[in-house]
Amino acid sequence: MDQYLTTAYDVTTALFGPESGIPWWAWTAVVVFLFWKVAVREPNAATDRDNEMLGEMFGDAKGKKKKK
16 A cells, blocks of 8 residues: 555655656646636536527527416
8 A cells, every 4th residue: 555655655755746757837727627617617608509499409599488
C-alpha cells in the first residue's frame, strides 16, 4: 500500500510541483477550458432555438403544448 501512495505522490509532484515541466498557467488554462460552459452563461439563442423546435413539434409558436 505504501508503494502505491509513494507512486501517486511522485506522479502528483511531477505534474504540479515547482520542478514540473508544465507551467502553472497551463493548468489554469485546462481548468478554464473544462469549466467554460459552466462559468460563462450562454446567450438565450439556445433557449430560443429550443422553444421554436418545441413550438413546431406541438403546434404552438411559444413552445408550449396546446390544450385540446
